[in-house]
Amino acid sequence: MPTYDYRCPRDGTFALRFPIGEAAPGVRCVTCGAEAVRVFAPPMLNALPRPLVAALDRTGRSAEAPEVVSRIPDGGRGRRRTPHPGHARLPRPD
Ligand SMILES: [Zn+2]
Helix, strand or coil: CCEEEEEECCCEEEEEECCCCCCCCEEECCCCCCEEEEECCCCCHHHCCHHHHHHHHHHHHHHHCCCCCCCCCCCCCCCCCCCCHHHHHCCCCC
């Protein structure tokens, strides 16, 4: 059953569980019994881990304004590096 948030004017927000589609627009406050109204909030956004939020933000920025490489990453020292020393022994084209 999903959780629905309600706000009491005196005690603040509390949550109740109802079957889907059966949440009442107003309930009695669980603390004081006053009329509490249903509040709508984006679900679970605060529960996302910070690294995931950072990764999602980076992905969004990359889609809108990707970083452009304007120089050779090794500083342009000219020597091309291969990841494996065996590559140097491979046959070269004539
Ligand atoms: Zn209350």
